[in-house]
Amino acid sequence: MTVFRTLAIAGLLLGYAAVTSAQSAVDEIAKYRQQLQDGNPADLWEARGEDVWKQKRGPKGVSLERCDLGLGPGVVTGAYAQLPRYFSDADRVMDLETRLVHCMVTLQGMSLADATKRPFGSGTNRSDFEALAAWITAESRGTKMNVSISHPKEAQAYRLGEKMFYFRGGPHDFACATCHGESGKRIRLQDLPNLTEKAGAQLGYTTWPAYRVSQGELRTFQWRLYDCFRQQRFPELKFTSEASIALTTFLAYNANGAAFNAPAIKR
Amino acid sequence: MTQPRPLLLVLLFVLGGCATPTELDIAKQAHEVMRASFKETGQATLDRLNQDLAQSACSIPPSTSVNKEIAATIEKENMASIRYPADGKLLGDxxxxxxxxxxxxxxxxxxxxxxxxxxxxxxxxxxxxxxxxxxxxxxxxxxxxxxxxxxxxxxxxxxxxxxxxxxxxxxxxxxxxxxxxxxxxxxxxxxxxxxxxxxxxxxx
Missing domain, CATH: 1.10.760.10 (Cytochrome c-like domain)
Structure with a gap:
């Protein structure tokens, strides 16, 4: 992994050295991203995720194979393309990670604290959520996003998520919309998807989870929101919090109609 | 960051024109949900979620579509906040x-x-x-x-x-x-x- 990352960064640096203008730098980075597509280490997370799903774990010693992700107990294929959604057994809207926590608690008998102790991995401290999300989302690759807001609680989550997207706060006055509300914008050389338009929302949402080359980790959509808010100078977003589910509902619904295309690989 | 001022929300509603009570309810609810969904870590305290007039009025798509009177109030309030250096020198290194x-x-x-x-x-x-x-x-x-x-x-x-x-x-x-x-x-x-x-x- 480290070798892969070093090579990738060296490639990027070589690209930098060769360019003489911002436009050619952008072209070089596009080329770099293209080259990354050839081998995605997300495969490793996917393989581990399938194992975690099938292992007998927790006080009850059962696997997650009876976990209902919305399409019936144990049905994984295509499930992520319809999440978040309302679950009647919990009487609330849940995204993938929230649903996995629910299954770990109700099926496997884990405490909430145990189930959620490691939302994001770092080196050898690996996160089961990142592995599970890699495998489960890969089982929706190519499936059209089809998130519903027909249940009143889904509609409510969407409306709250929309408000939060435009909510300006913190010492920098940043909202999600500050960086993701206009088309054709960049931070430094990083292109920013306009999440208020269909095409941008589709491109942005359908390419998470992603293997992040710069971190050597596979990151989920919960992580994407968590780290955006860190950079927005907000307090720390709680894992599987109501705000995170509402924002995910807003963004996932806006991506409807696009073929899901993750786990992806990003710089 | 100042504390949330309910009067300002009323002012926004009256001057905003396009805002409906329902919209305001959702905004208030979104704020409550956010307060419950973040935790204080290091220097990032929860009061960062309290909005001043500029932040609450500009939390709409697109933010530049804010009502003219509110925009004028925002500019006036913020202009009054600028502190120029006591030594009168504005150029550093x-x-x-x-x-x-x-x-x-x-x-x-x-x-x-x-x-x-x-x-x-x-x-x-x-x-x-x-x-x-x-x-x-x-x-x-x-x-x-x-x-x-x-x-x-x-x-x-x-x-x-x-x-x-x-x-x-x-x-x-x-x-x-x-x-x-x-x-x-x-x-x-x-x-x-x-x-x-x-x-x-x-x-x-």
Whole structure:
């Protein structure tokens, strides 16, 4: 992994050295991203995720194979393309990670604290959520996003998520919309998807989870929101919090109609 | 950050025209949900979720569509907040300004509050020919001083704009660096010099 990352960064640096203008730098980075597509280490997370799903774990010693992700107990294929959604057994809207926590608690008998102790991995401290999300989302690759807001609680989550997207706060006055509300914008050389338009929302949402080359980790959509808010100078977003589910509902619904295309690989 | 002021919400509703009570209810509910969904970590306290007038009024798509009267109030309030240096000198050291413009640290829960914050100007603005890694959320500032000269009025405008961008343009995307305590007076002087000094890379 480290070798892969070093090579990738060296490639990027070589690209930098060769360019003489911002436009050619952008072209070089596009080329770099293209080259990354050839081998995605997300495969490793996917393989581990399938194992975690099938292992007998927790006080009850059962696997997650009876976990209902919305399409019936144990049905994984295509499930992520319809999440978040309302679950009647919990009487609330849940995204993938929230649903996995629910299954770990109700099926496997884990405490909430145990189930959620490691939302994001770092080196050898690996996160089961990142592995599970890699495998489960890969089982929706190519499936059209089809998130519903027909249940009143889904509609409510969407409306709250929309408000939060435009909510300006913190010492920098940043909202999600500050960086993701206009088309054709960049931070430094990083292109920013306009999440208020269909095409941008589709491109942005359908390419998470992603293997992040710069971190050597596979990151989920919960992580994407968590780290955006860190950079927005907000307090720390709680894992599987109501705000995170509402924002995910807003963004996932806006991506409807696009073929899901993750786990992806990003710089 | 000031405490939320319910009267302002009423004012927004009356002046906003397009806002309906339902919209306001959702905004209030979203705020409550956010307060429950974040936790205080390091320097990032929960009061960062309390909005002042500029923040609450500009939390709409697109933020520049804010009602004219509210925009005027925002600009007036923010203009009154600008503090010019007591020594009257507005130009610092452009070399230090360049380092501040390059640095993106500060105010995140992951940052050590003992370290100085950066302005991260290049994240959003083109500023010099040699720095090709620049963002485009804000306008290009290439040749900023060359185009405008170095008069006292231009110095005051430049310093004031960095101190509080919303004094000049309500709902601007640009952080209010002085007003919100992101940068110090000395740092804003250095950035003013970066933009206006004829020797600065901005003006080559």
């Amino acid at each position: 452009w070399k230090s300004g360049e380092r501040i413009a390059q640095s993106g640290v500060g105010k995140q829960f992951s940052d050590d509050p003992k370290n100085a914050s950066g302005g991260n100007c290049y994240a959003c603005h083109q500023m010099s020919k040699q720095e090709i890694s620049f963002g485009t959320i804000g306008p290009s500032l290439l040749g900023f001083g060359k185009l405008r000269g170095n008069s006292e009025a231009i110095q005051r405008y430049t310093y004031g704009k960095i101190w509080n961008a919303q004094a000049y343009s309500a709902c601007s995307n640009m952080p209010r660096f002085g007003h919100n305590g992101i940068l110090t007076e000395a740092q804003i002087k250095d950035l003013t010099a970066l933009l206006l000094d004829p020797a600065s890379p901005v003006n080559q």
